[in-house]
Structure formats: structure tokens, C-alpha cells
Amino acid sequence: MNLKQIRREAAKYINPKYALGKLKSLYYQYKRVLKRTKKPSREEFIDIVKISAAGMIAIGMIGFVIQTIFLYIIKI
Numbered sequence: 001m002n003l004k005q006i007r008r009e010a011a012k013y014i015n016p017k018y019a020l021g022k023l024k025s026l027y028y029q030y031k032r033v034l035k036r037t038k039k040p041s042r043e044e045f046i047d048i049v050k051i052s053a054a055g056m057i058a059i060g061m062i063g064f065v066i067q068t069i070f071l072y073i074i075k076i
Helices: 003-014 016-036 042-075
Strands: none
Touching: none
């Protein structure tokens, strides 16, 4: 890319009409996605909470084990 092409590309992002069009496009994309989603049932929500909690506990335990190993190695 030469300097003129770079300036032309940069000018597109500074142009308010271009930015407004980009925002409108994002808005319509988000709107389309939200129309397709549904509220989870109580059972689905509880399953999601259980899985998330199990993941957090597992990551915490792995971190604790790694920290304990390194503390033991440093003391030796």
C-alpha cells in the first residue's frame, strides 16, 4: 500500500457517514441475533450454573495445586 491508499482508508474511518453506517450495520446484526435467542428455562439455567461452578472450582483447584508445587520446589 502506498501513502495515498493508506490515507484514503484512514479517511473512511474518520468520515461520520461511514461510521454511522457501520454502527447501523452492527445494530441490525445484533438485533437479528437477539431475535433468534430465547430465554432459558429454569432447568437449563440451573444446568448452566452448575457447569459454570464446576468449571470455576476445577480451575481454582488446578491453580492451587500448581501454586503448592511451586512453593514446595522453592523451599527445597
